[in-house]
Amino acid sequence: CGFRLRGPQPLDFATIHVGVSEFSELGALLRRQIATSGTTTVVEDAAKADVRLQVLANEREREILSLTGAGKVREYQLTQRMRFQLLDKNGSALIPPTAILARREYTFDDALILGKEQEENLLFRDMQSDLVQQLMRRLAVVRRPQ
Amino acid sequence: GASAAPTPAPAAATPGRTVRDVTSPVEVRPVEPSSPAAQVPMAPARPAAATGQASPAAAAPASAAPAASASPADATARKPGSTEVRALRIRGTRSVELVAEGDAELQRDDILLTADALTYREPTDEALAEGNVRLRQGPDVISGPSASLVVGERTGDFQSPRYEITRTKAGLEPGDPPRQVSGGGHADVLHFEGENQYRLENATWSTCSVDDPDWYIKARDLQLDYDREIGVAKGGTVVFKDVPFFWMPWAEFPLVGQRQSGVLPPTIGSSNKTGLDLTVPYYWNIAPNYDATITPRYMGRRGLQLGGEFRYLGDSYAGEVRAEWLGRDRITGEQRTLGSLQHRQQITSSLYGSLDINGVSDDDYFEDLSSRVSVASRVNLLREGRLVYVGSPWWSASALVQSYQTLNSDPDNPVTTPYRRVPQLLTTASRPDLPAGLTFNWHGEYVQFAHPDEDHPEGNRFTAYPQLSLPMQRAGFYVTPKVGVHYTRYDLDEPVAGLTDARTSITRTVPIFSVDSGVTFERDAQFFGTAFTQTLEPRLYYLNVPYRRQNDIPLFDTSRYDFGFAQIFAENRYTGGDRIGDANQLTAAVTTRLIDPETGSERMRALVGQRYYFEDQRVTAGEALRTSRRTDVLGGFSGRITRYSTVDTLLQYNPEDNETERFNFTFRYQPEFAKALNLGYRYARSLVSPDGTIGLRDVNVSGQWPLGGGWYGVGRLTHSLKDDRLTEAIAGIEYDGGCWVARVAMHRFATDPNDVTKAVFIQLELNDLASIGSSPVNLIKRSVPGYGKINDPAANRVFGIE
Numbered sequence: 001c002g003f004r005l006r007g008p009q010p011l012d013f014a015t016i017h018v019g020v021s022e023f024s025e026l027g028a029l030l031r032r033q034i035a036t037s038g039t040t041t042v043v044e045d046a047a048k049a050d051v052r053l054q055v056l057a058n059e060r061e062r063e064i065l066s067l068t069g070a071g072k073v074r075e076y077q078l079t080q081r082m083r084f085q086l087l088d089k090n091g092s093a094l095i096p097p098t099a100i101l102a103r104r105e106y107t108f109d110d111a112l113i114l115g116k117e118q119e120e121n122l123l124f125r126d127m128q129s130d131l132v133q134q135l136m137r138r139l140a141v142v143r144r145p146q
Numbered sequence: 147g148a149s150a151a152p153t154p155a156p157a158a159a160t161p162g163r164t165v166r167d168v169t170s171p172v173e174v175r176p177v178e179p180s181s182p183a184a185q186v187p188m189a190p191a192r193p194a195a196a197t198g199q200a201s202p203a204a205a206a207p208a209s210a211a212p213a214a215s216a217s218p219a220d221a222t223a224r225k226p227g228s229t230e231v232r233a234l235r236i237r238g239t240r241s242v243e244l245v246a247e248g249d250a251e252l253q254r255d256d257i258l259l260t261a262d263a264l265t266y267r268e269p270t271d272e273a274l275a276e277g278n279v280r281l282r283q284g285p286d287v288i289s290g291p292s293a294s295l296v297v298g299e300r301t302g303d304f305q306s307p308r309y310e311i312t313r314t315k316a317g318l319e320p321g322d323p324p325r326q327v328s329g330g331g332h333a334d335v336l337h338f339e340g341e342n343q344y345r346l347e348n349a350t351w352s353t354c355s356v357d358d359p360d361w362y363i364k365a366r367d368l369q370l371d372y373d374r375e376i377g378v379a380k381g382g383t384v385v386f387k388d389v390p391f392f393w394m395p396w397a398e399f400p401l402v403g404q405r406q407s408g409v410l411p412p413t414i415g416s417s418n419k420t421g422l423d424l425t426v427p428y429y430w431n432i433a434p435n436y437d438a439t440i441t442p443r444y445m446g447r448r449g450l451q452l453g454g455e456f457r458y459l460g461d462s463y464a465g466e467v468r469a470e471w472l473g474r475d476r477i478t479g480e481q482r483t484l485g486s487l488q489h490r491q492q493i494t495s496s497l498y499g500s501l502d503i504n505g506v507s508d509d510d511y512f513e514d515l516s517s518r519v520s521v522a523s524r525v526n527l528l529r530e531g532r533l534v535y536v537g538s539p540w541w542s543a544s545a546l547v548q549s550y551q552t553l554n555s556d557p558d559n560p561v562t563t564p565y566r567r568v569p570q571l572l573t574t575a576s577r578p579d580l581p582a583g584l585t586f587n588w589h590g591e592y593v594q595f596a597h598p599d600e601d602h603p604e605g606n607r608f609t610a611y612p613q614l615s616l617p618m619q620r621a622g623f624y625v626t627p628k629v630g631v632h633y634t635r636y637d638l639d640e641p642v643a644g645l646t647d648a649r650t651s652i653t654r655t656v657p658i659f660s661v662d663s664g665v666t667f668e669r670d671a672q673f674f675g676t677a678f679t680q681t682l683e684p685r686l687y688y689l690n691v692p693y694r695r696q697n698d699i700p701l702f703d704t705s706r707y708d709f710g711f712a713q714i715f716a717e718n719r720y721t722g723g724d725r726i727g728d729a730n731q732l733t734a735a736v737t738t739r740l741i742d743p744e745t746g747s748e749r750m751r752a753l754v755g756q757r758y759y760f761e762d763q764r765v766t767a768g769e770a771l772r773t774s775r776r777t778d779v780l781g782g783f784s785g786r787i788t789r790y791s792t793v794d795t796l797l798q799y800n801p802e803d804n805e806t807e808r809f810n811f812t813f814r815y816q817p818e819f820a821k822a823l824n825l826g827y828r829y830a831r832s833l834v835s836p837d838g839t840i841g842l843r844d845v846n847v848s849g850q851w852p853l854g855g856g857w858y859g860v861g862r863l864t865h866s867l868k869d870d871r872l873t874e875a876i877a878g879i880e881y882d883g884g885c886w887v888a889r890v891a892m893h894r895f896a897t898d899p900n901d902v903t904k905a906v907f908i909q910l911e912l913n914d915l916a917s918i919g920s921s922p923v924n925l926i927k928r929s930v931p932g933y934g935k936i937n938d939p940a941a942n943r944v945f946g947i948e
Contacts, residue, residue: 001669002669002670002671003667003668003669003680003682004667004668004669005622005623005665005666005667005668006621006622006666006667006668006681007621007622008621009621022539023496023536023538023539027539028539032578036619054320054321056319056320056321057319057320063520063928064519064520064523064928065828066828066842066844066864066873067519067523067873067874067895067896068835068836068837068839069835069837069839069866069869069871069873069896070556070559070836070837070896070897070898071513071519071522071523071895071896071897071898071901071903072523072525072836072837073523073525073836074833074835074836074842075828083319083320083321085321096321097319097320097321097322100747103794104710104712105710105810106708106710107708107830107833108836109705109835109836110525110526110552110561110836111561111562111564111836112705113526113550113564114564114565114567114702114703114704114721114722115703115704115705115720115721115722116705116721118703118721118722119705119707119708119713119721122707122712122713122716122721123710123712126711126712134746134747134748137741137746137747137748138745138746138747139746140746141743141744141745141746
């Protein structure tokens with residue numbers, strides 16, 4: 001049916017600066033993913049990078065999805081929204097500010113709040129890696145004007 | 147531009163807890179987060195044609211050439227700081243006094259002063275203007291019958307001016323294009339007090355049109371400080387539609403729409419719990435990095451409550467303290483109080499600490515005193531202190547002391563309070579770059595669990611879980627084998643009741659082995675006449691965990707995960723550490739995505755997954771043992787199905803019994819900004835709710851739609867088909883008046899099986915100034931997906947997500 005194994009995904013830049021601390025979960029994840037491209041290295045000096053990835057926002061939210069008849073929370077929805085842009089050496093945008101979003105939902109019970117807190121963390125980690133995957137796909141199609 | 151009030155520390159700097167609830171039932175301040183206001187230099191708009199030149203340095207009794215006559219003097223060629231006077235007639239002596247009459251103009255840099263007649267005295271750098279005076283500086287225009295101005299110092303007076311001052315403000319979010327914010331009005335006198343400083347007597351100010359504003363601030367004394375971007379009104383009144391709305395003896399207000407500082411107008415609402423709900427906050431800007439708000443709140447049915455909030459911000463710390471006090475509740479006859487403290491501190495570059503302490507006087511506090519569902523539904527109030535040490539990108543350690551205040555407003559369904567962690571010590575490490583491509587992970591934890599109830603066993607738990615994995619990743623596939631040894635030791639103060647051979651000292655060592663693998667296939671595909679890259683991504687996850695006896699371990703922090711796509715690939719079917727589920731199982735899932743080959747953006751995804759068990763279940767956390775060899779099938783789809791509509795759906799299907807266990811369906815139609823319709827259905831056959839009821843069948847409709855003439859309707863209905871009961875209803879209407887917005891919303895939600903809270907929110911938002919009334923915006927945003935706030939600047943009107 002036309003499917004073939006996904007080939008290498010070379011990035012069209014040799015060096016990139018990632019504007020997120022390597023001490024953060026997102027920063028570490030991005031660096032790891034970019035390293036697997038095989039074409040691109042992360043440099044810590046923004047002035048020396050071919051392109052600069054800026055994460056403008058990375059927000060997490062929790063909202064009530066449904067209530068019990070007693071007005072207590074039965075389900076929560078988690079939303080993670082990441083907004084980023086990719087700039088070239090001159091500061092012009094290769095990818096203009098773009099938002100990507102992930103949502104997960106889970107059932108809640110106040111009596112199990114310690115366990116649910118960890119489930120929430122699991123879902124946020126899952127969303128974070130989902131968003132990083134989506135971001136990587138967008139980086140892979142970027143072509144720098146010659 | 148300096149914001150006058152502390153802004154909260156960025157969320158990213160807060161490790162650990164990422165979601166913060168609103169503790170205060172009263173919102174006294176505009177809710178939108180402030181974005182740092184940036185002042186962009188004004189672009190001088192100079193008239194292209196210039197006539198006879200009269201620089202103080204040049205020959206003065208200049209030509210009396212008519213304004214229209216051409217001159218070689220080009221505006222761009224003018225020397226910076228030089229002054230030009232042009233008119234039909236110019237007389238006088240250079241370096242003493244020039245009198246210009248007839249279409250007189252004086253220009254220096256980006257300042258252009260025009261009048262019927264102008265006198266310029268070079269020694270004092272003073273310009274006197276009479277008749278049709280107009281002062282332009284960049285986009286700013288001040289006009290009136292007469293003015294005197296020391297040009298270089300920007301001091302002087304303007305009689306009876308009409309003024310309009312425009313500044314460029316950074317977009318609401320980083321990366322957004324900047325936007326223009328104009329404020330203006332009329333005054334008896336405008337005093338120039340240096341660059342960017344104005345003081346006005348008997349003045350008006352508004353962000354509406356200058357000459358016919360729907361609303362304005364009227365003040366005896368008005369200071370406009372465009373360095374701090376703050377206005378100060380003394381003896382001020384906010385007038386809306388010619389009706390004085392509220393009086394403020396002294397108030398600061400934002401000139402370019404900073405959200406964190408400024409006027410705190412009264413809020414008015416109503417609910418069946420509080421009766422009329424009126425707050426009159428007083429905002430006190432103590433210092434650039436400290437502020438306080440004192441909020442008297444009158445509740446018609448309950449009495450007068452006093453609330454206070456103090457916020458502070460330093461280089462390495464930020465925080466807020468909040469208290470509420472209701473001396474005597476007229477209904478309960480009791481004193482009711484709330485206290486709350488949040489503090490965040492960067493102690494060293496790698497050590498971070500936080501405190502989050504909340505408490506209320508009684509179990510019904512939020513239910514009685516808040517008309518907001520996000521607050522009224524609160525059960526557990528956090529009390530914790532946390533220290534986080536990030537040793538390097540690959541390891542970190544933290545210490546936590548945590549307990550909760552559990553509010554039991556429904557005595558028929560008491561909620562057990564969670565265990566206290568006093569303390570929890572945690573170390574984690576992840577070292578991905580070891581020889582031979584190995585990755586080392588470490589999870590070490592010590593927790594002392596305590597509980598206020600006698601019948602809950604207490605104890606401590608020590609966990610050490612070293613893991614080694616070998617990720618092999620290529621563009622098209624990955625395989626990650628992983629082994630780990632999970633060691634746990636418990637010391638309990640008493641054995642679990644009801645078991646014959648329960649231990650108090652328990653050691654559990656479990657080897658855990660797993661292989662995670664996935665392949666990505668791709669093809670070019672055409673769907674709906676559009677070219678896509680379609681992926682096909684099968685994933686297989688094998689997990690082997692031998693059985694260990696653990697039925698005599700109390701459930702301190704452990705519950706079973708939901709059955710979802712993230713959870714079925716978890717190593718343990720239980721959260722926490724009190725159960726390590728025995729497993730010999732294979733989880734399989736396939737994802738397919740449609741990706742736009744131009745942008746790499748994902749348009750749709752569909753997933754299906756299931757788990758196969760090779761052995762029977764032996765470990766439980768109180769649930770019934772599984773009997774089947776297969777789990778339910780999980781299927782999901784989400785994406786944009788037409789240009790304007792999206793679908794998000796999840797199905798959990800039990801093939802053995804031919805039953806749908808869970809089905810969620812959401813459809814959204816959103817053709818443009820502020821036009822959205824949502825239809826949702828949620829079904830869960832055997833979901834046990836916290837109140838003990840089983841099953842869920844809800845249908846909801848919500849939307850926002852323009853009704854014409856600036857009117858918009860918003861609404862939401864959630865109906866429980868199972869209980870045949872309306873669990874939540876919102877009806878609202880909004881009106882966009884150009885430079886203001888009015889909203890009225892009614893909210894009704896169940897707080898008890900036999901009780902509802904009904905609340906009315908009335909809001910008048912004066913664009914870029916303040917919001918009067920209690921804002922329903924957050925409620926509507928939560929309840930109506932796709933809602934567009936109608937007075938957001940156009941640049942921010944991005945609807946949907948790419």
